[in-house]
Amino acid sequence: MALLTPDDLRDINKQLQEADSIVRRVTGLDIKGICKTLYGTSPNSEKIGIVPVTAGNGIIKNFSASLHAITQYFGFDSFVTDMSDVSGYYEAVRSGADIILMADDHTFLAHNLKNGKIANNQPSTGIIYAEIASRNQKTDSKDVLVVGLGKVGFPGAVHLVHKGFRVYGYDTDKTLLKRAVSSLGIIPFDIESPKRFSTIFEATPCANTIPETLLSENCVLSTPGIPCAISEELRLKYNVQLVMEPLGIGTASMLYSVL
Numbered sequence: 669m670a671l672l673t674p675d676d677l678r679d680i681n682k683q684l685q686e687a688d689s690i691v692r693r694v695t696g697l698d699i700k701g702i703c704k705t706l707y708g709t710s711p712n713s714e715k716i717g718i719v720p721v722t723a724g725n726g727i728i729k730n731f732s733a734s735l736h737a738i739t740q741y742f743g744f745d746s747f748v749t750d751m752s753d754v755s756g757y758y759e760a761v762r763s764g765a766d767i768i769l770m771a772d773d774h775t776f777l778a779h780n781l782k783n784g785k786i787a788n789n790q791p792s793t794g795i796i797y798a799e800i801a802s803r804n805q806k807t808d809s810k811d812v813l814v815v816g817l818g819k820v821g822f823p824g825a826v827h828l829v830h831k832g833f834r835v836y837g838y839d840t841d842k843t844l845l846k847r848a849v850s851s852l853g854i855i856p857f858d859i860e861s862p863k864r865f866s867t868i869f870e871a872t873p874c875a876n877t878i879p880e881t882l883l884s885e886n887c888v889l890s891t892p893g894i895p896c897a898i899s900e901e902l903r904l905k906y907n908v909q910l911v912m913e914p915l916g917i918g919t920a921s922m923l924y925s926v927l
């Protein structure tokens with residue numbers, strides 16, 4: 669499980685604002701607008717209880733504080749409990765939380781206590797970054813490259829297939845690539861072949877996973893992956909419209925999916 673570091677979360681408000689303006693430029697909608705069209709839901713003053721969890725590798729410095737900032741950025745009423753774990757959960761419910769946000773090293777969930785809906789950060793993140801990629805206004809091509817078909821990438825690929833895109837998929841793990849080809853009918857992509865894409869969705873924990881041969885001028889790279897899939901040099905050279913943010917976009921997707 670690739671865990672966030674406190675450094676990934678530095679200046680989370682600035683990172684979120686910058687990502688929001690790129691999402692607006694690429695899709696014509698802001699992150700809230702993407703969530704509304706994706707799930708058909710709107711906030712109705714739900715109260716969010718953020719519960720720190722000490723399991724496994726333990727508390728990640730700034731993780732709860734970042735969720736507090738992110739939930740407020742999207743207009744929710746939210747609080748971080750004083751206690752952690754079970755006591756924190758109890759405190760959140762007793763303090764009137766409608767939605768619980770909490771994460772151990774394997775699962776980051778949003779649970780709406782009022783309607784019973786529950787969301788997992790991995791599929792929620794894949795779906796919203798794929799949706800952003802699918803709304804690339806600068807192209808009318810239906811071709812999209814998906815690199816990384818794991819817990820985040822595979823649900824994103826499913827979403828793109830459902831939206832009628834021609835999905836080219838690649839993963840270094842041949843078993844995962846085969847699973848995606850047989851279950852989704854995506855096109856297995858040879859990363860060495862020089863096909864240029866206007867729209868790329870990447871979800872891997874590795875750097876430099878997108879070779880220069882696949883980039884086109886002004887192409888959209890929508891990626892929750894940490895570290896970034898391309899170098900700063902390549903981003904500038906091709907004016908890549910990079911949609912990348914460490915926690916907030918995926919969290920917004922989780923929240924709107926349980927409203």
Ligand SMILES: NC(=O)C1=CN([C@@H]2O[C@H](COP(=O)(O)OP(=O)(O)OC[C@H]3O[C@@H](n4cnc5c(N)ncnc54)[C@H](O)[C@@H]3O)[C@@H](O)[C@H]2O)C=CC1
Pocket residue numbers: 670671672789790793815816817818819820821838839840841844871872873874876877891892893894895913914915916917918919
């Ligand atoms: N920004 C955000 O909001 C979030 C970011 N993440 C990040 O997204 C990334 C993916 O997370 P998961 O899907 O849970 O991981 P995962 O391990 O389930 O999937 C990653 C996939 O990438 C593949 N891969 C690794 N190197 C590759 C390469 N060079 N070329 C092609 N494929 C390659 C692996 O074989 C694997 O199938 C991680 O870096 C994680 O930290 C996860 C959740 C939210």
Ligand SMILES: N[C@@H](CCCCNC(=O)[C@H]1CCC=N1)C(=O)O
Pocket residue numbers: 670671672719720721722723726727728729731732771772773774776789914915
């Ligand atoms: N238990 C810790 C939080 C652990 C979160 C681990 N999960 C990740 O880092 C995922 C979430 C989005 C990207 N990676 C705490 O409560 O401080």
Ligand SMILES: [Mg+2]
Pocket residue numbers: 793892913914915916917918919
């Ligand atoms: Mg995110």
